[in-house]
Amino acid sequence: MARNSVNKDETIINHKRMEIINRLFSYLKPYKLKVLVVMLMLIFVMICGVINPYLLQISMDNYIANGDLRGLVILACIMVGYNFVAMIVSIVRMKMMASVTNAVLVNIRQDLYGHIQKLTFSFFDNRPVGKILARVMGDVNSLQELFNNSITNFIPDLLNIICVTLIMFYMNFRLALASVILLPFLLILIFTIETFSRRRWQKFRQKKSNFNAFTHESFSGVRIIQSFATEENKKDKFDSLVVSMMDKFMSAIRLNDLFWPMVELSWGVGSIVVYWYGVRLIKGEGTLTVGTLVAFIWYVGMFWRPIINITQFYNTLITNFSAAERIFEIMDIEPDIINIKDARKMPKINGKVELKNVTFGYENDDIVLNEINLTVKPGETIALVGPTGAGKTTIVNLISRFYDASKGKVLIDDIDVKSVNLESLRSQMGIMLQDTFLFSTTIMENIRYGKLEATDEDVIEAAKAVNAHQFISKLKQGYSTEVNERGSRLSVGERQLISFARALLANPRILILDEATSNIDTTTERAVQKGIEKLLHGRTSFVIAHRLSTIRDCDRIIVIDDGIIKETGNHDELMNIEGLYYDLYHAQYRFLKEGA
Structure with a gap:
């Protein structure tokens, strides 16, 4: 269309x-x-x-x-x-x-x-x-x-x-x-x-x-x-x-x-x-x-x-x-993504994720992903890096089944995501997308959106974990502060922290962070990283970040370019082979140094 x-x-x-x-x-x-x-x-x-x-x-x-x-x-x-x-x-x-x-x-x-x-x-x-x-x-x-x-x-x-x-x-x-x-x-x-x-x-x-x-x-x-x-x-x-x-x-x-x-x-x-x-x-x-x-x-x-x-x-x-x-x-428009007949409820997710020969392209566009094969172990933290438009966000969208692969399969715990009920799948995922969106209600309710039955104490704990509690407490009405449409009363970084707390409150089995710290200053970023370490532990996580310094401690870094996986390894391994990741890292380092 x-x-x-x-x-x-x-x-x-x-x-x-x-x-x-x-x-x-x-x-x-x-x-x-x-x-x-x-x-x-x-x-x-x-x-x-x-x-x-x-x-x-x-x-x-x-x-x-x-x-x-x-x-x-x-x-x-x-x-x-x-x-x-x-x-x-x-x-x-x-x-x-x-x-x-x-x-x-x-x-x-x-x-x-x-x-x-x-x-x-x-x-x-x-x-x-x-x-x-x-x-x-x-x-x-x-x-x-x-x-x-x-x-x-x-x-x-x-x-x-x-x-x-x-x-x-x-x-x-x-x-x-x-x-x-x-x-x-x-x-x-x-x-x-x-x-x-x-x-x-x-x-x-x-x-x-x-x-x-x-x-x-x-x-x-x-x-x-x-x-x-x-x-x-x-x-x-x-x-x-x-x-x-x-x-x-x-x-x-x-x-x-x-x-x-x-x-x-x-x-x-x-x-x-x-x-x-x-x-x-x-x-x-x-x-x-x-x-x-x-x-x-x-x-x-x-x-x-x-x-x-x-x-x-x-x-x-x-x-x-x-x-x-x-x-x-x-x-009369039929959704592209629907529950198949007799779709079963997704069991409690352990966290194994597998992409088998996955090819995907948006309507009438060039292929975004081409024959992607990727296996992620339960509890593993995976960083997806690469140039803009390489297909990083597309991968997490396929895992969340916001889109279906044109070819190949996306499996979670060896179960094809197409065979399970959408709600039972997504309810076990914590997703913080690149576009930070807040609703026109209180900060408390915006965070609670991640888990509607959560208590106020649960909300506050999630906010503390991502270092949002500090700035929220300084507001005149605290967690009862009304947020304007799209959160215009707050800074970009503050909106992102609230969105992050919302995703973490869901206590997901699979956590997806798409540019989660892109708009947070360096000091806040360090505090956030410390706060989410325990939340990433034991939970399969996908982290997309252009700021490469934020993903150095990930278990594995997947480098994607032109819709294919070019390199795989941890930070030290990829730096040693001096490939695309090495070039990206040093290019970013030089840019920051020149900017300084």
């Missing part, structure tokens, strides 16, 4: 209309009892509305014409009574439907979020975070009106049209036919508009997604923007994306706005025809009473009003179809 940038439109994957509708409304199944109650209330309200014109006809032709005031008052009281009840029922059903809609949206968002969490690194490698957020937040929110209208408007309006149509044809066939004569032409126009409108809304959501991705990226990198004084440049790009998004929105909304004039025109022409033809029937043939004509005119309004509502629902459906497509497109 090609990397999608903030300026690149996402690929549109068209789905069948009924497929999307079925998937959307499958979320109503858990609430079918509430929906049924809402439907019954809607039917009651609809019946109350439908019989109003009929009772008006009776009042005019039977009571007013005959001067029966008592009968007229009784009929009026009956109409006021059931219409008042209908109003109360309408309020109750709106509240009930709102609760169902909100629950459905929560379920869709939870399903989407849960599915995204299962997707592998390759998914996130190929999408800006802002575009993912646009689907989780904006696209899901867009469905609220769709669900509300579908139950509260579409179904009762459809029933209303059927009932009113039957009543009109029962009252006067010719007059009824005249009132609906324009309906077929209206439907043809609506379906024609829908074909073009759906494409335009898809384009709008593409541009909106680009806008969200750019905004998220800009705010995440605001320090860089301000450091290089490129605010104006970013503002120009922001304005360009806003204009592009609004152009697509206006293009879509202009087409949608054609719905209303067409329906209103059809209603108006239909009413004129009914008036004209009804008056002819009264004056000419005398087959129609004034009360019947008045009731019929009322029914004509009751016929076209739900058509307007249904048109609005159809309009909403078109508008939000692209949102539903984008949601389901994500939910």
Whole structure:
């Protein structure tokens, strides 16, 4: 999958209309009892509305014409009574439907979020975070009106049209036919508009997604923007994306706005025809009473009003179809890394790690690892060194099964990592990746993330082990200090120490340290090294470090270059053979000396 940038439109994957509708409304199944109650209330309200014109006809032709005031008052009281009840029922059903809609949206968002969490690194490698957020937040929110209208408007309006149509044809066939004569032409126009409108809304959501991705990226990198004084440049790009998004929105909304004039025109022409033809029937043939004509005119309004509502629902459906497509497109993506059928739980790890003829390359990229063979004994501390891009981090990613090898096998305790449950594997690993990430919560909770059931004392002990306790204690609120997003309140070194404590708290069987001390000053580094010696003891550990002085005491150093293992041995052995490690070590030493 090609990397999608903030300026690149996402690929549109068209789905069948009924497929999307079925998937959307499958979320109503858990609430079918509430929906049924809402439907019954809607039917009651609809019946109350439908019989109003009929009772008006009776009042005019039977009571007013005959001067029966008592009968007229009784009929009026009956109409006021059931219409008042209908109003109360309408309020109750709106509240009930709102609760169902909100629950459905929560379920869709939870399903989407849960599915995204299962997707592998390759998914996130190929999408800006802002575009993912646009689907989780904006696209899901867009469905609220769709669900509300579908139950509260579409179904009762459809029933209303059927009932009113039957009543009109029962009252006067010719007059009824005249009132609906324009309906077929209206439907043809609506379906024609829908074909073009759906494409335009898809384009709008593409541009909106680009806008969200750019905004998220800009705010995440605001320090860089301000450091290089490129605010104006970013503002120009922001304005360009806003204009592009609004152009697509206006293009879509202009087409949608054609719905209303067409329906209103059809209603108006239909009413004129009914008036004209009804008056002819009264004056000419005398087959129609004034009360019947008045009731019929009322029914004509009751016929076209739900058509307007249904048109609005159809309009909403078109508008939000692209949102539903984008949601389901994500939910249809299968994770690259999944538990195989009948995957077993990983037993307690002893620590033997073996890579057999492992070859790996990222999508459409050159091979990163080529026929790697490596065996690590339980409790052994292995350092992985080599130039940038040599494949060091890729090796630990394969061991943790963040990616699967293209060829070959990765074994832990002679068990293929593909054959075991992912959670049972990773829960026994302590991983501190190169990118230090802290959550927007307290320092205590950030460290506890390594072991959610850990006590405060456990957290403090882990912090002491990596020499983080000292600086945390000096903070005004200590371990209760709130960390801003990504830990911006703390220095880079402090964030790394907290991340290190989090990894160590998990008490892993396999410990992976990817550039764990790269941002810690020399004095702190010495204290950290002393603090983790007992934690490395008896535990298989992989240490990736560009600062070669930090890995001198490792049991074995693996030198990797161009995706293959070039040298293996301890520090003294590799220095004696004067190979790649020797060159790297002395080059770094000369650099530090010159810098000093």
